[in-house]
Amino acid sequence: SQQGEEDPQALSIQEGENATMNCSYKTSINNLQWYRQNSGRGLVHLILIRSNEREKHSGRLRVTLDTSKKSSSLLITASRAADTASYFCATDFSSARQLTFGSGTQLTVLP
Amino acid sequence: ETGVTQSPTHLIKTRGQQVTLRCSSQSGHNTVSWYQQALGQGPQFIFQYYREEENGRGNFPPRFSGLQFPNYSSELNVNALELDDSALYLCASSVPQGGKDTQYFGPGTRLTVL
Numbered sequence: 001s002q003q004g005e006e007d008p009q010a011l012s013i014q015e016g017e018n019a020t021m022n023c024s025y026k027t028s029i030n031n032l033q034w035y036r037q038n039s040g041r042g043l044v045h046l047i048l049i050r051s052n053e054r055e056k057h058s059g060r061l062r063v064t065l066d067t068s069k070k071s072s073s074l075l076i077t078a079s080r081a082a083d084t085a086s087y088f089c090a091t092d093f094s095s096a097r098q099l100t101f102g103s104g105t106q107l108t109v110l111p
Numbered sequence: 112e113t114g115v116t117q118s119p120t121h122l123i124k125t126r127g128q129q130v131t132l133r134c135s136s137q138s139g140h141n142t143v144s145w146y147q148q149a150l151g152q153g154p155q156f157i158f159q160y161y162r163e164e165e166n167g168r169g170n171f172p173p174r175f176s177g178l179q180f181p182n183y184s185s186e187l188n189v190n191a192l193e194l195d196d197s198a199l200y201l202c203a204s205s206v207p208q209g210g211k212d213t214q215y216f217g218p219g220t221r222l223t224v225l
Binding site for chain 1: 218
């Protein structure tokens, strides 16, 4: 399978703490994207990092990409209860630009 | 709000029936992708349409078919429904941007097959 895999599967933290989620994949990619999903609803795009980039920031989000290790991490700083959701990494490796998703990390931020 | 809409929101069908799901893409987006998300899993790619032509297909049987219209809206059709087809069906629209394509997802259609 060429699917990305997130680690951990579930993460529970206190409000204000930082949350780190990791993603590993198996093939060379065009880009890697992180999405958030609230309770079985649509996915919200968070950030895209291209294969020639190593780090990107967006607000409280920081994404790193290590293509030699085929891994990425998503850091959410100063977490809030509203950050409670499932987080997915998705890799774009084909010419058709299809996304291959992992099984997600369920983040719970306790108030 | 991504500007991508899907209908219906929920749908209940029985095994063997056929279903059509609809997606309206974000304005200006000429590419629509469909995904199936089973409970507790990540979305799985079904197929993609670019300018009314199929532009890639995942590991789904031929009873999953689609269309894209000149206004770039799209339909997903599933024939001979099976119990395992119960899932959240997501569509996403995008514009090819040379390796930095961002896909914008709709809210999904929840299909239950009894």
